[in-house]
Amino acid sequence: MASVEQLVNAFTTLLVTVDPPGLAPLFIGVTQGMSALQRRQVAIRSSLIAFGILTVFALFGASILSALGISMGAFRIAGGLMLFTIAFEMIFEKRQERKEKTGDAAITKDHIHNIAVFPLAIPLIAGPGAISATVLISGTMPETAGKAQLIAVIAVCLALVLAALLLADRLNRALGVTGRALLTRLLGVILAALSVQFVVDGIKAAFGL
Template sequence: MTLDYLTSALVTLLVTLDPPGLAPIFLSLTRGMSDAERRQVAVRACIIAFGIMAFFGLAGDVVLKALGVSLPAFRIAGGLLLFWISFEMVFERRNERKAQTAQIAITQDHIRNVAAFPLAIPLMAGPGALTAMMLLAGRAEGSWLQFGALAAITALVILSCLVVFLLATPIARLLGVTGNVVLTRLLGVILAALAVQFVIDGVRAVIRAG
């Protein structure tokens, strides 16, 4: 096991997950939740994301091939899902839907749903991160020692995401209500651009393959 492999894995996963970039999106997705509820979302999302990434590192390529799904198709699908979320963020559709069930407030089901989608997947364990995991696992060349090292590095990167999420709550207090509303709209536009980029990358890959 070389230092180059470990360094490459760490840098690749940090870049693809981008923990600091997830913080404001986490704030937007958990707006209206208490500190305890945000912690639940953060922990649950990180656990789910680690599980998905570990699974794709071990068997992702085999599963996708068995289902007849290509990586470009996976990337396009992730982009379309992200675009839907960004549309709701920009036009406040999420808050309209929440208002219809205001008496229920934030339920455990809602916390689980937000943690799983879109936070864990596709924002954390998205097409880029899952593709990176499969490529890094392929470079391990069947060495369980390198697989273990990759799992440890993945856990470290996910842990950094958890720390960022937990620090995001004090930032929300500083922004206030108006700041959070403006941030949600702005991030919705940025997320829409990211989603379109996912789709473009997927289409380009399909064209090249054809």
């Protein structure tokens, strides 16, 4: 059974990594020209697919690492550094720019009915950062009850993502350019601190400190 502190850290890490407010304007862009019903269907489908992906990594991520001969300590260090890179991009407004390029490229290459899978579910929602964070958190919750709690946390985060997508127009107007920039930077600082903690925990685990 995971502690309250573990659950709060898991929720914060996943929510910041997935970044629902940042997804809202991108969702508007990739679903341009769709009806309200079509947007709703895409939002639900992409959220469910992303939930499935993160759940698989929550349950089997550690086993996959073990099969590859990668220790959890090493993955915590690597994952922490990766999350720190994402935090750096968020603070200096690089991540949104990269996401927008990913979305623009996908519109021209993929049929409109498949955008729920790519680029929304992968890599915009369940991207490398979210997957790494899920595996890292899963490693701190080895028991079955802990895994179940983590899946519940993932479900709550993805429910918030779904809400952000369904309310994308309103959210985009309410935050505005300044609001989105401020929120993204604030979340970036929080993620940077969490990522450093992952690295510290990884070093302790790797060297038996």
